[in-house]
Amino acid sequence: ELKVEQNPLFLSMQEGKNYTIYCNYSTTSDRLYWYRQDPGKSLESLFVLLSNGAVKQEGRLMASLDTKARLSTLHITAAVHDLSATYFCAVDGAGKSTFGDGTTLTVKP
C-alpha cells in the first residue's frame, strides 16, 4: 500500500523567509503532484513532476523530485502572506492518487 508522508504538518513563517516542505512516499512512482488548498476551497494544481531530478518553479515556489530517494520538496522563497494555505503532495500508484496529510502554511508579517 502506497503511503505518503508530509512534514511539517504545520508551518508558521515570517514574510521574507525561506522554507522547505518535504514529501516522502513508500513505493516506486514516477508521478508526483503538488496542490494548494485555500480554506473552504477545492484544490489548485501547482506542479506535476514526472521524472527523477525534475525541477519546476512558479513564482516563489519550486518543486523537485528524487525518485530514488522517494522524496519531493516544495521550497518557498521569500514567503509572502498570499502563500498562506494548505499544501498537499500526492503520488500516483495503481491508477489513483494517494495524498499526504497536508502542510498548513501561515505566513506572518
Add this chain to the structure above:
Amino acid sequence: GAVVSQHPSWVICKSGTSVKIECRSLDFQATTMFWYRQFPKQSLMLMATSNEGSKATYEQGVEKDKFLINHASLTLSTLTVTSAHPEDSSFYICSARDRGSQGNYGYTFGSGTRLTVV
C-alpha cells in the same frame, strides 16, 4: 486549461433524504473521474474511481449502496448520497484525469460540494 464543473457548491438536506452531486468536464473527455471526501482539517480520502460506461471501483470501507456513482458519459459523473445522515456531512470533491501535451496528464478538480445533513 481543463475545467471541471461541480454542482451544487453547497447543500443542506434533512436526514434520510438523498442528495445528488454532479461533476462535469467542460472542455475535455474524462474517461476516469475520482470522488473524494474531506473532513475539516484533514486530507482528501478517495471514495471511488468512476469509469465511463462501467461500474465504479470503491475504496475499502466505502459503502457502495450508500454512495451511488454513475458515469454515463465521457463528461459527466454523479455521486448520490442516499439516506443521508449527519455523519455524511463533509466536503466532497471530484477530479478528472485530463491529458496535457505529450501525455503529460494531470488531474483537474471540481470546486467541491459542502454537504450538511441536519
